[in-house]
Amino acid sequence: MLSIDDQLNYILERCSEVRIDDEIVSWKEILEIDRFFIIFKIQELTFPNGENHLPHRFECNCSATKYSERLPIESSMLRIFDFPDELTQFYSSEDRAYSVKSEKMNAEFNIYMPTLGTMNRLREIIIELTATGQEIDKAFIKIVPYLVGNWESLDISAYSALNHESLTWNIPKFTFISKFADEIQKAKRQLLKADCPLCGSKIDSRIFLDSSFTVKDLFLISTGFSELV
Numbered sequence: 001m002l003s004i005d006d007q008l009n010y011i012l013e014r015c016s017e018v019r020i021d022d023e024i025v026s027w028k029e030i031l032e033i034d035r036f037f038i039i040f041k042i043q044e045l046t047f048p049n050g051e052n053h054l055p056h057r058f059e060c061n062c063s064a065t066k067y068s069e070r071l072p073i074e075s076s077m078l079r080i081f082d083f084p085d086e087l088t089q090f091y092s093s094e095d096r097a098y099s100v101k102s103e104k105m106n107a108e109f110n111i112y113m114p115t116l117g118t119m120n121r122l123r124e125i126i127i128e129l130t131a132t133g134q135e136i137d138k139a140f141i142k143i144v145p146y147l148v149g150n151w152e153s154l155d156i157s158a159y160s161a162l163n164h165e166s167l168t169w170n171i172p173k174f175t176f177i178s179k180f181a182d183e184i185q186k187a188k189r190q191l192l193k194a195d196c197p198l199c200g201s202k203i204d205s206r207i208f209l210d211s212s213f214t215v216k217d218l219f220l221i222s223t224g225f226s227e228l229v
Contacts, residue, residue, distance in 0.1 A: 008039055009116060015042050028117025028151055033081045033188055035116060040075045043218045054217055056192060062199035077192050084183045097149060098180070105172045110149065111180055117151030125159050140166055143177045146184075 012027040016038060020029065031039065043052065051185060053072040060067040062173075071077075090111075094101040097110035131137055140163050147162055148154050166174065192205045 008035060009120070011039060011042060012116070028115060028120060030115045030116050030117055030144075032116055034185075037075070037078060037158060040073075040078060041219070044075060052218065056205065058192075058194045058196075058203045058205055060196040060199065060201065060203050062196055062201060067196050067198045071194060073192065075139075077194055082187045084187060087180065087183065100176065102172075105176065107170070107173050109173070109177075111146045111177060112149045113150070113184075114145035115151050118145050118148045118154060121151055121154040122159075125154070125156055128156065128191075130176060139178070141175075145180050146177060146181055165206065 009027070012030065012035065016027055018025050018027055018029055046052070055070040056073050058071045068169065087098060090098040090100055090136075092110075095110055097112045099108075099110050101108045122141075126136060126141070144159065144162060148158075194203045194205075195201075196203050
């Protein structure tokens, strides 16, 4: 999965131009949840005539015969993200974050959707901490991407400061942020959907479930040897 992560980021870096208010910015400003959609759009633009077919097996246990079929992946199958309705009430368009003000928690804080830059920096920090034999706080690792509003500010010292600050939070605040992270992870867990022709129900499946799959498969021509010569 780390290899796939690197490959996806490489494609975004080389094949996309990101602008915010007409200013060119780094691909690292892209939200993590938007990455798959952009990758598949790049794939469709690369092969406008459908020269690339990426088959994926969909299965449904709705009958004794059991439906199982390999279908070519299309962008319409992507189920990138289903945001929990309960959390929309906290969104602040001004802050571009989920703003929480609570008397019960005696706290005001913002929760951010992680960017690719944040996830990249966090990965580097974990590698550095592991290499120096420092203990990783797994509970904090889960929530720290949602505490960072600007990925460029995230380094070892900022990470440590946030970690120490989290130790002063009351239980309701830590619980809220932890549950927020859990809901976001749940919302993006399944990445593909198709209809079962036998029962009509929706079939959910993960695109990278097949261990033999590589990102390069998205950009290879699906044809026989003779047609390539």
